[in-house]
Amino acid sequence: MSQEEFYIGWQDEMPLSNKQFIKRILIGIFILIPLFLMYVVLFQKPFNHHHFEFGTLTELTGIYHGDPYPILEVSDEDSTEFILLVGFGKFGAEEIIYDIQNEHGALLGEEVTFRGTLIYGDGVTLLELTDQEESFVSSKDKEVEPFEGLDNSESVSLTGEILDPKCYFGVMKPGEGKIHKSCAIRCISGGIPPVMRVLQDDGESYEYYLLKGKEEENINKEVLPYVAETISVSGISFYQNGWKVLKLDLESIERNK
Amino acid sequence: MSLNYTSVQWNKQKKGYDKILWLGIAFMLICFIGFQFLFHPEITAETIIIRATAITAFLLLHIILSIGPLARLNTKFLPLLYNRRHLGVSMFFIALIHGVFSIIQFHALGDINAVVSVFTSNQHYQEISEFPFQTLGFFALLILFLMAATSHDFWLNNLSPKIWKTLHMGVYVVYGLLVLHVALGALQYEDHLVDWVFLLGGFIAILSLHLVTGIKENRRLQKDRDLLKKDGFYEVCLISDIPESCAKTIFLEGENIAIFKYDGRLSAVNNVCKHQMGPLGEGRIVDGCITCPWHGYQYKPEDGKAPPPFTEKLKTYQLKVLDGKVWVNPDPNEEGTYIEPVKLEDA
Incomplete structure (x- = not known):
């Protein structure tokens, strides 16, 4: 590089050779970046339609x-x-x-x-x-038939993820998995009912269970360490007011690593 | 060169640099948002903001970290280095948007303080795959804030270049934290191989650039250790080895020395610029002054003093020429000490 070509930032003009070189670099960056971003977005997990x-x-x-x-x-x-x-x-x-x-x-x-x-x-x-x-x-006032009890109950063992239904069913995308874990913990800690999402045999559809304790008590605080992880649990499931409910045996929770 | 405090010393090249920088940032954001709407129209506005700012800031950080070694390997990259601080501060603001939005989105409107929630919601600190990755991003943002807040030459002068430089080397800590933030966060959900290839590819590229630059520098130092020594002087090179208006650099007895040849004379000064510790020996003599390749700071070769009204001073070194060979005494003179240049005609 000759003395005339030496680059000094505070001068009004940069040397022509620097200018041409930087121009080529910038053109390269402006071509590569959209390609890179397109690949990132293309291979992104799809969002649900909630x-x-x-x-x-x-x-x-x-x-x-x-x-x-x-x-x-x-x-x-x-x-x-x-x-x-x-x-x-x-x-x-x-x-x-x-x-x-x-x-x-x-x-x-x-x-x-x-x-x-x-x-x-x-x-x-x-x-x-x-x-x-x-x-x-x-x-x-409206006369409503009382809930009949646990006659549809059965013992089940399930594998799935505990999530907060508010985010999962529409407020956030994604409302599941590791990146949403802290938010789900905050929501469940704040009283939003914990829901267990269980993948069905077809590999595509899910069943959702509202979680309760053995005595049908709220167990929001107790399930916090397991939120947004794949876990296996046992308990008694039954239908109540349109929802599947799982009376969860907290001691049965196993984290699937 | 700074004399009095001014907010930003704008010049034509800085303005041009910032225009291209913000055009580039806008281009990245528009491309990412456009592709999201094209391929994933179900995405929410909050998720777009969080992801677009995350990927833009992380890409900018890769560019920032590449510029230093690239400029050492090829001086044609120097225009990218000149205003790198604006690139860094811009990157911080984009990362700040990502951090603030993420904290609001995932931690606010809950039963505890949002910032406390960042550290306490997920408590699996002992596990790699479940590690609360947001904490890593939080600390990275904190370091970036310190760097952005002290980026002005006002802080450089007040903290001293050494402390300032050490603080700003924190960018490597930030990079490490953010690689882990991405690997233990987004890539635990978006687990496609392509994402891992991009993350590790970026890491390997940054690491390789620094290694190559380091090896090149180390080779030069290794060679310099085998020099002849006589009466306190080391034989450095032939006069003809030093191009006109350029320097030969050498590391002797802990002293980083640049020997300049100009107008039929030789002078030796410390190789480290007083501004941001730039490599003066990779600079040139311009208008009779040593000119730093990084930001154009200038010093007179015979006494190492910046021309008035500037006040920066460099250490100077004794030189002599014997049989066409340049010898230097690494015992430094006080900063700003005049040393009569060696006249090559006399030698």
Whole structure:
């Protein structure tokens, strides 16, 4: 390099040879980067088609059930949906329902209208009580047949992942696995019902179990160390208010490494 | 060259550098977001922001780490080095968006403080595959903040180049933390082979560049150790080995020395620039001054002083010429000490 070609940053112009060289490097970078990014995106795991109707509030009217978690049974002429209620942010609905009941009286078995944000995917629907206690619109008496008990129960051993249904069914993509683990832990710790996702024999579809303890107590804190990992568990499963429920034997949990 | 504090000493090349830098950043973000909408239209806005800023910042870090060794291996890369600090600060801001969004998305609106949640939600610190990778990113961001906050020459002058340089070598700690952050985080979910190839490929490329540069430098030092010594002077090279207006560098008795040939004379100064410890010996004599290849800081060869009004000073060394060979005494003179240049006509 001759003296004339020596590069000095504070000079107005850089030497021509530097200029041409840097130009070639930049052109190379501007060609390679899109190719690199395209490969990264192409080989990315696909996202599910779950939805969170962020910014849209919907009013739903149905029969309120308190077990296994707050659920609204919404029926029309063709079908009945059992909609799991969750709170705003990373919280469950139980405390909100408690506050609403303190102000408006017991909701159990009544026809209740809630306003909130719909979350849905894979045949499951949740309603976020976005405005917390203000999400309660109205209620009126309705005669509802009581839950018949555990006559559909069976002992099962399952392998799957514990996740928080709020994120998984629409709020976050992805709402599962290692990168979502901390968020799922926060959500379940905040009272959102833990759900166990179990892959079926077809290798594509899933079954979802709301988790409870042996005595049907909440076990949110107890399952936190196992969230977002593949685990094997045993317990008793049964149907309740449209959901499969697993009365989980906490001592049976095994991490699959 | 800094004299008084000013926010940024803009010049034409810095402005051009920043324009291309931000054009490049915008290009990366647009490409990534475009490909996401094309191939994964179901993606949410939050996930796009988190992923686009993550990959852009990580790519920029690879470029930042490559520039140093590339400029040592080929001086044509020097224009990329000149304003590298703006590249680093830009990278920090993009990483900051990633960090803040991730903390809000995954940890806020919960039953404990969001920052506490980063460290306590996942407590499998003893396991590699389940390790809470967010903590690694958090510490990397903290170091990047310290580096970005002290990037201005104001801090360089106040902390001293040595401390400043040590602090800014933290970029290698950041890189290590981020490689682990990606490997133990995103790649535990996105486990396609291509992702591992990219991550390890980038790591190997950075490592190789530094190794090659280090080996080249080490070879030069090895050779210099076998020199003849007489009366405190070492025989360095033939006069003709030093190109006009350039230098021969040598490492003797712990002293890093650059011997410059210019206008029929020879002078020796310390090889380390007072600004950012750049290799002066890879610079040139321009307008009668030694000019650093990194940022153009200048020193007079005969006394190692920056021309007024600047105040930086270098150590100087005694030289002599015998039978066409250059000899240097590595015992340094005080910074700024005038040493009569060796006139080659007399020699």
